[in-house]
Ligand SMILES: Nc1nc2c(c(=O)[nH]1)N[C@H]1C(S)=C(S)[C@@H](COP(=O)(O)OP(=O)(O)OC[C@H]3O[C@@H](n4cnc5c(N)ncnc54)[C@H](O)[C@@H]3O)O[C@H]1N2
């Protein structure tokens with residue numbers, strides 16, 4: 001079809017998945033930032049590089065409970081001819097050594113305590129004995145020790161001024177340790193994108209309503225709310241709409257104008273049916289429709305548009321198709337808002353079973369992949385239909401089947417997109 005002909009309900013131009021994603025990403029700006037308390041920072045995304053303001057460790061630290069010595073004092077020590085050093089200090093953790101350690105002297109020291117400047121090694125407690133002589137305590141050493149042994153030097157882990165965590169990194173428990181040690185009781189993070197999610201369809205019942213003939217419970221809203229949270233966003237659940245285009249348009253206008261919301265996701269009503277209200281809205285609204293058909297299965301009717309800098313995603317109503325649409329387009333958009341690139345994270349795996357269905361468009365199968373004997377293997381899970389609901393609970397990746405007239409054989413390589 002010509003570029004100039006307007007899109008209509010039936011006349012749609014199917015764009016490639018990559019081009020569709022690119023057209024969305026070009027409108028996405030970074031999320032606002034905030035500070036959260038350290039204990040609430042897990043899984044949040046850093047909005048600033050985290051730099052060391054001091055070396056780690058910042059003082060010479062004993063690695064063992066034992067005695068700090070000058071190694072040259074015990075150079076000649078042996079079982080036959082032990083060396084005795086006078087005990088002059090006891091250094092617990094958290095204290096600065098109170099006196100100089102002269103040659104011929106030793107100080108008892110605990111793991112993690114600051115080593116006296118004059119000492120160059122620590123001898124473990126188990127390798128020594130204490131003796132009392134003329135009112136003084138002496139420590140017996142029967143082996144020499146290498147200079148530097150059992151002392152963690154200043155900056156062993158990192159020097160001052162190093163970037164330890166970069167902007168865009170998701171905080172994990174190890175990062176929480178780093179942030180604590182550097183004094184970050186408040187952590188700079190991107191605000192979680194606030195994403196409105198609502199389903200359209202007169203056939204939809206609330207989750208707690210009894211089933212009725214011809215009707216189904218709304219599962220997309222909660223599945224998508226889960227996908228949003230799983231990817232670092234905050235779902236804002238909006239009451240489902242019936243298939244009434246004017247009421248839906250009004251509601252959407254107010255959501256698009258709401259400054260608190262960063263994105264809006266609808267499901268259902270994007271196909272060619274008589275009650276597909278989102279199709280009508282995307283053909284005539286104050287925003288710009290970016291695409292209303294994508295070269296993909298399921299979810300070929302996935303639609304997206306932009307109003308000011310806010311993306312409106314019109315995902316398909318079929319559960320499988322809306323799941324896939326989210327993973328391919330919304331997930332990278334959230335990632336982009338949180339400082340990432342907003343690209344698909346793809347890996348290569350071997351297909352575990354034959355796949356015989358022929359496709360005109362690339363197919364994104366709900367699948368499960370795992371490592372077997374050091375290789376990644378992927379297989380589809382459950383029913384492949386766009387309308388299938390159960391397969392998503394076992395899905396950990398989308399398996400990408402390129403357009404094919406012959407299907408694919410077990411053992412062939414495929415791309416997988418982890419979810
Ligand atoms: N004549 C044509 N018919 C259809 C076409 C087509 O090209 N020509 N495309 C088919 C494909 S492919 C898909 S996918 C669906 C997409 O339809 P919509 O996105 O407009 O979705 P609905 O019609 O509203 O619903 C489809 C299906 O999903 C159920 N649904 C809807 N919302 C929810 C929800 N929140 N939770 C659970 N299930 C939901 C709905 O009841 C329908 O069964 O169109 C095909 N038809």
Ligand code: MOO
Nearest residue numbers: 298299300321386
């Ligand atoms: O949108 Mo449908 O899911 O292409 O099968």
